[in-house]
Amino acid sequence: xxxxxxxxxxxxxxxxxxxxxAPWLIPAIxxxxxxxxxAEIMIWSLFAASVNLxxxxxxxxxxxxxxYFGFGMYGVAIGIATLGLSFxxxxxxxxxxxxxxxxxxGIFAVRLTWHYFAIITVVFSLIFYFLAVSVKPLTGGxxxxxxxxxxxxxxxxxxxxxxxxxxxxxFILATVSLCFFLMHxxxxxxxxxxxxxxxxxxxxxxxxGLNVYQLRLIAFVMAGFLAGVSGALFAFFGRYASASxxxxxxxxxxxxxxxxxxxxxxxxxxxxxxxFIVIRELVSTHWEHHALIVGVMAILVVILAPKGLVGxxxxxxxxxxxxxxxxxxxxxLQTEP
Amino acid sequence: xxxxxxxxxxxxxxxGGLIAVNNLNLSIPSGRLHAIIGPNGAGKTxxxxxxxxxxxADSGRVFFKGRDITGLKPHEVSRLGIKRTMQIKSVFxxxxxxxxxxxxxxxxxQTLHPFRSxxxxxxxxxxxxxxxxxIGLRALAHRSAGxxxxxxxxxxxxxxxxxxxxxxxxxxxxTCGMSPAETxxxxxKIKQLTRKIDIVIIEHDMSVVFEIAEDITVxxxxxxxxxxxxxxxSGDERxxxxxxxxxxxxxxxxxxxxx
Numbered sequence: 001x002x003x004x005x006x007x008x009x010x011x012x013x014x015x016x017x018x019x020x021x022a023p024w025l026i027p028a029i030x031x032x033x034x035x036x037x038x039a040e041i042m043i044w045s046l047f048a049a050s051v052n053l054x055x056x057x058x059x060x061x062x063x064x065x066x067x068y069f070g071f072g073m074y075g076v077a078i079g080i081a082t083l084g085l086s087f088x089x090x091x092x093x094x095x096x097x098x099x100x101x102x103x104x105x106g107i108f109a110v111r112l113t114w115h116y117f118a119i120i121t122v123v124f125s126l127i128f129y130f131l132a133v134s135v136k137p138l139t140g141g142x143x144x145x146x147x148x149x150x151x152x153x154x155x156x157x158x159x160x161x162x163x164x165x166x167x168x169x170x171f172i173l174a175t176v177s178l179c180f181f182l183m184h185x186x187x188x189x190x191x192x193x194x195x196x197x198x199x200x201x202x203x204x205x206x207x208x209g210l211n212v213y214q215l216r217l218i219a220f221v222m223a224g225f226l227a228g229v230s231g232a233l234f235a236f237f238g239r240y241a242s243a244s245x246x247x248x249x250x251x252x253x254x255x256x257x258x259x260x261x262x263x264x265x266x267x268x269x270x271x272x273x274x275x276f277i278v279i280r281e282l283v284s285t286h287w288e289h290h291a292l293i294v295g296v297m298a299i300l301v302v303i304l305a306p307k308g309l310v311g312x313x314x315x316x317x318x319x320x321x322x323x324x325x326x327x328x329x330x331x332x333l334q335t336e337p
Numbered sequence: 338x339x340x341x342x343x344x345x346x347x348x349x350x351x352x353g354g355l356i357a358v359n360n361l362n363l364s365i366p367s368g369r370l371h372a373i374i375g376p377n378g379a380g381k382t383x384x385x386x387x388x389x390x391x392x393x394a395d396s397g398r399v400f401f402k403g404r405d406i407t408g409l410k411p412h413e414v415s416r417l418g419i420k421r422t423m424q425i426k427s428v429f430x431x432x433x434x435x436x437x438x439x440x441x442x443x444x445x446x447q448t449l450h451p452f453r454s455x456x457x458x459x460x461x462x463x464x465x466x467x468x469x470x471x472i473g474l475r476a477l478a479h480r481s482a483g484x485x486x487x488x489x490x491x492x493x494x495x496x497x498x499x500x501x502x503x504x505x506x507x508x509x510x511x512t513c514g515m516s517p518a519e520t521x522x523x524x525x526k527i528k529q530l531t532r533k534i535d536i537v538i539i540e541h542d543m544s545v546v547f548e549i550a551e552d553i554t555v556x557x558x559x560x561x562x563x564x565x566x567x568x569x570x571s572g573d574e575r576x577x578x579x580x581x582x583x584x585x586x587x588x589x590x591x592x593x594x595x596x
Contacts, residue, residue: 188454193432193440200429207389207423208501209415209444 002324004317019173023166032165039169041270041277042176043233048257048269049183050226055255056263057187058219059199060113063251064121067105067128068098068224070246072231074132074139077241081147082138087236088152094232095225101128102224103217110216113202122248132243144242162236172233179229184266186222195219256294260301262308271309340403342367342505342535343388348397350383350559357383359559361397365552370531372538372550374570376579380559381539382424385507389421390414401505416445418504422497422511424539426490430483434474434493437482438465441497464500472496473522488519495526506530508538512545524549547571555579 018025019038026034047069054060075094079085085093105124112120132139139145151161152171162168186192198205198212206212235241244250253276254269261272276294283290305312341364348361358380365371373381386392388399390411398407406414429437442461469475472492477485482493491511498506511527512520520542527549530536540546546553546567553570555562557579563570570576 185454190440190443190453190458193436194444196432197429197440197444200431201427203391203411204423204427204429205444206411207391207415207421208441208497209412211410211412 002321004314004321007317007321016177023169035165035169037277037281039172039237040234041274042172043230043237044254044257044277045270045273046176046179046230046233047227048254048261048273049180050223050230051251051254051258052263052265052269053183053223053226054219055258056265056268057192057199058195058216059202060110060216060220061118061255062109062121062220062223063118063248063255064105064109064123064125065223065227065254066246066248066250067121067125068102068227069231069234069250070125070128070132070241070243071098071101072228072233073235073241073245074145075228076232076235077145077147078138080150081145086150090150091232091236094235095228098228098231099221099225102221102228106217106220106224110213110220122251125246125248125251129243129246129248132246139241139243142243144240144244146240149236149239162239168237172237175229175233179226180266183226187266191215191218256298258308260298260308262310262312265308265310265314268308268310275309340367341365341400342402343537344400345384345388346398346400348384348387348399349395350380350387350392351395356559358387358394361559361561363554363561365535365537367402367535369551370527370536370538370549371552371554372540372546373554373556374540374543374546375556375562378558379556381556382509383559384556385421385509385539388414389419389507412444415501418502419507420498420501420503420505421507422491422494422509424509424513426487426494426514428482428490428493428497430481432482433479434482434485435465435469435478437493438468438496438500442500445501468496468500471499472526487514488516491515491519491523495523499530503534505535505537508536508540510539510541512540512542520545 019042022038023035026032026038047065050065050068051062054062054065072094075097076090079090079093083090083093105121109117109120109124133141135141149162151159152167153160160167160171162171194205194210194215197208198210198215202212231245234245257272257276258269259272260275261270262268275297279293280290283293301308307315343363343365345361345363348358348363349356350358361380361384363384373384375381383392387394388401388406390406390409390413394407398405400406401414401417401419404417406417406419409417429440432440439461442464466475469478472495474489474492474496477489482490485493491514495508495511498508508527512523515523524545527536527538531549538546538550550567552565553567554564555570555573555576562579563573563576565573
């Protein structure tokens with residue numbers, strides 16, 4: 001019998017197969033440019049996932065995730081360009097910087113909830129944005145830092161480097177997949193259930209013995225980790241870091257992507273990010289006001305499908321399967337003698 | 338005499354000019370079901386909030402089995418074994434009934450593992466099954482708690498209190514909003530529980546109170562008006578006055594008499 005679970009599983013397998021085949025499939029159908037768009041979508045999906053982890057699973061709406069994205073970026077860029085680190089230490093530095101600043105700002109931010117939380121996250125990201133713009137010797141300000149990528153590894157004659165487009169693609173795919181897998185595990189774990197409990201009813205959560213503040217902080221740091229990894233990947237991908245990616249506008253975009261795709265679902269951010277980046281790539285060459293389309297769609301989804309596109313899809317799937325089952329049950333009855 | 342399970346010393350809570358709980362000295366002995374009654378605004382729920390850490394007292398102390406728990410955070414109080422239900426029923430609406438119980442069980446006695454699957458935990462699963470049986474919600478185990486009827490939510494709340502193995506249970510109007518049949522079921526449950534757990538109950542339904550309570554404390558305006566056995570309380574003139582008004586409020590007395 002076909003259940004929503006089986007269909008979802010099949011779609012996941014097809015989706016992963018498509019991503020693995022894309023570097024060969026896409027140039028054959030469209031052109032190679034779209035492979036790098038997919039790589040970029042994966043990175044931004046991970047960024048949107050960090051918004052989703054906070055908003056969808058703990059109920060904290062952050063408009064400041066770009067701060068951790070930016071720290072991931074700058075960790076990598078400063079690590080390579082200024083400190084002369086090789087690939088992995090620079091990657092580590094980027095993620096560490098993002099997690100550290102998430103912990104530091106989280107200690108203050110998660111004391112608050114709702115709009116107060118949203119405001120303080122914006123304030124934090126603005127403070128560091130202006131700092132990054134003004135400390136030009138370290139950050140390059142608005143111009144940013146350009147750097148030459150060291151190889152990811154080199155064993156004997158074999159060298160893996162981002163200069164190989166396919167290597168770059170699969171490195172990003174593997175890292176993003178790993179992060180999504182970890183997030184999936186966390187959501188299904190006792191910790192994840194506790195986070196959802198806090199999202200649903202924080203007073204009750206405290207009364208059953210959950211340390212609400214501590215758990216929110218853990219989630220905040222985890223979200224900082226996801227944003228940091230995506231920022232570090234984006235630095236490798238673009239070979240540069242810039243303060244403009246720390247602006248709250250970037251955070252806001254991720255919020256829209258996550259909400260339209262569906263917060264509280266693992267794949268919502270991927271769907272939302274894909275949709276909007278594809279629209280941007282298709283429309284922006286012809287029409288500079290592509291943000292209008294984004295705005296209209298965001299409003300429509302929020303009003304018509306509050307659980308986002310993935311939520312809409314899931315509901316439809318459950319209903320369809322229930323109807324299919326009812327129909328087959330009726331046919332069974334009729335065929336009986 | 339053994340240590341009382343719950344004791345307060347000069348406990349006071351003000352909201353602006355209003356004194357919700359005024360210099361309360363209450364001692365609740367272990368092993369007896371204690372009911373707190375009183376008209377609306379008497380400070381009963383505020384008292385529960387002070388004990389469970391949702392509110393901070395302005396002055397005074399709270400002792401749980403001789404241990405000073407004044408000023409502890411709600412989760413710290415909860416982990417000592419003091420569990421409560423809320424007057425306005427309060428569960429996790431988007432989790433299923435089973436998940437509500439599940440997360441409650443885990444909140445108290447285990448560190449929250451970040452990566453192990455929540456579904457694979459035979460000890461907790463068995464306990465959830467048992468509790469579903471006890472509260473009679475097995476058939477609804479996989480329904481979202483937010484879609485339950487009010488009475489079922491009340492039962493679920495009771496289940497959540499049970500599954501955490503409390504030492505002291507604070508029930509805030511557990512039968513409020515229940516149908517007569519549900520009330521009967523809940524009363525039965527509370528009677529069973531009281532043999533194992535210390536229970537303090539706030540209740541407006543006098544038939545429930547006089548059926549289950551062994552001791553009754555009457556509060557008005559944040560103070561203890563009277564305290565004693567159900568017989569003593571039902572015969573107390575001041576309690577009648579607090580509840581039914583003075584004799585000159587003829588209309589009100591008549592209204593109540595006809596209700």
